[in-house]
Amino acid sequence: MVPLRLYEVMPYIYFIAGASILQLPIVANSWLGVSLALLLMARGATIWVLRSHNRRSDGVRNKSLGPLPFWLYELLPFVYAVSAVCIFSIADNLYLYPSAAILLSVFLLLYLFRVLYRKHQRPDVKFPRQALR
Secondary structure, eight states: OOOHHHHHHHHHHHHHHHHHHHHSTTTTTOHHHHHHHHHHHHHHHHHHHHHHHHTOOSOGGGSOOOSSOHHHHHHHHHHHHHHHHHHHHHOOOGGGHHHHHHHHHHHHHHHHHHHHHHTOOOOOOOOOHHHHO
16 A cells, blocks of 8 residues: 555656656657657646546536546646646747746646645535424
């Protein structure tokens, strides 16, 4: 059994390990290294989405779905992060770096919104005793 502290940070470890591997200069020329890095990042994002969906307290099952499919909507912040990391590591043009910084900031913003929104609890509804009689 994995210790709880390691279990909770596992998606972040996968994602950061993939991003770190992608930043290595030797990996940028190897399709196998890039594939491994993207696979680790996808694994971390998928684990985070599954845990987040399981721990939701806002009754997502009762809400109407938007125009995006569930998985695309949930993985969209991570798509932004992967795009930013790829631009930072692969692009040779310095003019692309502001785009990567914007993508990274959008990732952080969406990630924080989702983390903060999904930690809320529904208020307990207490009925007066007279209404129950």
